[in-house]
Amino acid sequence: MKPSVILLGLALTGVATAEVKKGEHFVELDAKTAAGKHFRLKDMAGKWVLFTFGASWCEPCRKELPAWDRVAPKLAGKVLFVAVNINNDMDEGRQFMESLKLRHVFPVYLPDENSPALKAYDPSHLPSTFVIDPEGVVRVVQYGYHAGDEDKLAQSLADLTKK
Amino acid sequence: MIFLPGLAVVFAGLLGGGGDVGKQVEAILRELHVKSITLPPAQLRTLTHHGEGTRELVRKLHVDGVISFEVVGGVTLRLVIYDRDGGLKTYTDMPVGAHGLTSDDRDVLRSNLEDDITSLGPSDDEIEIDPPPAPPAPPAPAPAAADAVSADEIAALTANEAVSTPAAPAHTLHLGLTAGLGVASRTFDPGPETVAGYRSSPVAAVVVEAHVQPTRRTSLAIGTERTLQLATPLRDGTSAATTISRWEASATYAIIDGDFELGPRLGVGRRAFSIDAVDPARSPDGDYNYVIAGVAGAAHFGPHVTLRGNVLLEPVVFGTEPTEMAFGEATRWALDVGAALELRPWTHLFARVSATYQRFTWSWSMAGARGAGGAVDEYPAGAIAIGADY
Numbered sequence: 300m301k302p303s304v305i306l307l308g309l310a311l312t313g314v315a316t317a318e319v320k321k322g323e324h325f326v327e328l329d330a331k332t333a334a335g336k337h338f339r340l341k342d343m344a345g346k347w348v349l350f351t352f353g354a355s356w357c358e359p360c361r362k363e364l365p366a367w368d369r370v371a372p373k374l375a376g377k378v379l380f381v382a383v384n385i386n387n388d389m390d391e392g393r394q395f396m397e398s399l400k401l402r403h404v405f406p407v408y409l410p411d412e413n414s415p416a417l418k419a420y421d422p423s424h425l426p427s428t429f430v431i432d433p434e435g436v437v438r439v440v441q442y443g444y445h446a447g448d449e450d451k452l453a454q455s456l457a458d459l460t461k462k
Numbered sequence: 463m464i465f466l467p468g469l470a471v472v473f474a475g476l477l478g479g480g481g482d483v484g485k486q487v488e489a490i491l492r493e494l495h496v497k498s499i500t501l502p503p504a505q506l507r508t509l510t511h512h513g514e515g516t517r518e519l520v521r522k523l524h525v526d527g528v529i530s531f532e533v534v535g536g537v538t539l540r541l542v543i544y545d546r547d548g549g550l551k552t553y554t555d556m557p558v559g560a561h562g563l564t565s566d567d568r569d570v571l572r573s574n575l576e577d578d579i580t581s582l583g584p585s586d587d588e589i590e591i592d593p594p595p596a597p598p599a600p601p602a603p604a605p606a607a608a609d610a611v612s613a614d615e616i617a618a619l620t621a622n623e624a625v626s627t628p629a630a631p632a633h634t635l636h637l638g639l640t641a642g643l644g645v646a647s648r649t650f651d652p653g654p655e656t657v658a659g660y661r662s663s664p665v666a667a668v669v670v671e672a673h674v675q676p677t678r679r680t681s682l683a684i685g686t687e688r689t690l691q692l693a694t695p696l697r698d699g700t701s702a703a704t705t706i707s708r709w710e711a712s713a714t715y716a717i718i719d720g721d722f723e724l725g726p727r728l729g730v731g732r733r734a735f736s737i738d739a740v741d742p743a744r745s746p747d748g749d750y751n752y753v754i755a756g757v758a759g760a761a762h763f764g765p766h767v768t769l770r771g772n773v774l775l776e777p778v779v780f781g782t783e784p785t786e787m788a789f790g791e792a793t794r795w796a797l798d799v800g801a802a803l804e805l806r807p808w809t810h811l812f813a814r815v816s817a818t819y820q821r822f823t824w825s826w827s828m829a830g831a832r833g834a835g836g837a838v839d840e841y842p843a844g845a846i847a848i849g850a851d852y
Contacts, residue, residue: 306692320500326522337610346613361762362723371620394808398762401676405616419522 319420325431326419330383330407333393338407340431343379347460349430349439349452350381352409352417355395357425364399364426365445370453371403378430380404380410385425387412394400430456471579475506479533482562483520487531487539488712490572494579506530510542517548527551527582527666529575533558541571543578548686553576557852572689636675640846644669648706648735652837653824656783658734660745666690666708669816669845675728679718679725684711685841694737694744702739706841708732708820714758725770729754732781733796733820733841746784748839750822752776752796766806774798778822785837787823792824792837810852817844 319326328350330338340348351367353360362425363381382404386392389410390461395431396406409417430439430452436460473491475498476484490497502511510532520528525546530538534555543552554574556567563571566590645664652659671685686709693701712729734749756774763769778794785792803815824837 324524332611333610339610342610343613343616346617348613365718375621376617379613380620381616398806402678403620405620407609407611414521415518 302348316433319429319437321437323427323437324459325429325435326416328383328409328416328420329414330409331389332405332407333396335397339355340435343431344435345433347378347430347432347456348381349428349456350383351426351428352383352385352420354384354386355391359444360426361399362446363428363449364396364401364404366446366449368401368404369398370449373453373454374460375403380413382406384408384410385412385417386410390425390447407443427445432459470523471496471529471582472505472523473811474509474523474528474530475499477503477506477510477530477532479497479531479536479539479558483533483539483558486562486568487571487663490568490575491528493849494571494575496575496579499523507532509544510540510851512542512550512553516544520544520546520548528677529578539563540600542575543582545582551581565770566626583705596643607721619633636829636851638671638673638675638849639653640671640849640852642669642814643667644843644845644847645705646687646818646841646843649840650735650837651839652745652785655736657837658745659744662694662704662706664690667845669843671847671849673851680713681716682711682713685709687845694739696741697738697743698741700740702737702744704737705735707734708841709745710754716758716760722759723761724757724759727756727758727774731776733822747782748784749781750776750778750796751781752778754798756798768804768806770800770802772798772800772805774800776820789826790825794822794823794824804849810850812849812851814847815845816847818842 308356316388324354325340328338328340349358350368351363353364367380367382371378374380374452380403382396382401384392384396384406386395386408387410389408392408392410393406406407420429424442426442428439428441428444429437432438439452439455471489473496476487489499500503505519508519509530510527527546528544530542533543534540537558538555539558541548541552541554541556545551552574556563557572585749593670614773642668646667647662647664648660649662663827667689668685669685669687671683673681673683674679686707688707689705692704692706694704695701710729710731710732712727712731714725714727716725730752731754732749732751734747737744754774754776756772758770758772758774760768760770774797776796776798778796781793781794783794796819798818800816800818802814804812804814806812818841820841823842824839826836
């Protein structure tokens, strides 16, 4: 997805609104791993999953993903961290992800801008981050990234996963 | 009212109205035990206008039926109901007054809604009256298909090592090699008048660098630079082949903060200058063997552009000192600054444009007595190189 497409979408809709909201069940993502395997949220059943949409042209994503990578070890065994790259060109997305040298965030790719899942999550705001609980319910929705967000959300996740 | 166990019909909202009619509609829906959800106005409008995308929207709600209302023009209440597949079940308009629905209208609406909700359930022969309430099944961590990645795989891959290329064995060792051409020059201002200085124009040089990155934050590098065609004119009118060379080995630790890296660099290096001639009047040969201590940093501007820089202090620990006989041993050290712009059009290939400036300063403890105020030896250089790393 190109920035122009996002901007056009914002212009047409006024305020971007995701269809997937906190408290609702997740909408399936049919993304692919770098190795070409399917990544589906249903296969993560029973786990807490944080997934965040990003793209190479999204500057905050470049800061956000390493930030998740830093806090992920604190939640190892409790939360799976997944980066959903939405670059139209998967190779470009892969280059971007590799350049970040992430260790604890698993990259997957969703290069289809017409994907119903992408529309459902409506990542007009990038990065946009969602957390689903082991039951598949969306527990956190967060748009954008500011330095320090990762620590706040990591604390929230630590609290949530204790319950 | 027929009890339809498990029937999930939701009220998606009332568009364009509130006040009395809103309260009336909500009261009726509460009586009918219809759960309310909140949809953004744009989506609610999609429902009440039964437009493109309605079916997809309804299906995503995963319910047995969706009820939506819109007050049109302040005088009409539109009721639109969809079944679980997004099929249109009801699309009716009824008048509303200044105070909303009349009592009769509310009764009609309640009755119609009741019938519509009932019709959204399974057919009669599928209705189970009073079944035991089934608790929600816990999510079964079903094994992922062979062509799908599982939660356990992700957990394992993200436990320790880099995961950007899961198809490859997890490792953090990166290797890189860069080679290129550039220019180098030297300006030597020795201070003492008895020592000949040296000034060269920039000449072609070759640069080669290799590095290994055993961890994300640590890199070890070796590099060399050597002039290709430098000649020094002599008193007898001939010229002598001259070489300016340098090699370094260093280790850098990077503290990474988003797009920025900054960290200490330590290493050793050697800078040498030699003229292949015995003319005693020429500028003397010399070399510096030094320790490297300083900081290096990088800023990434997207996946394709990286700006690098370093500021290093390089105290000379030993080396040929052509003025030692006359002035005694000098204290020598260098300031070395460098900058490079890397353009990476592909993942493993990049081009680098770099510039360095190394300035050695000499000082003697008896400089005043001998009239030697010190010496300066400068080595500016620039290069364009192509590199590959993995």
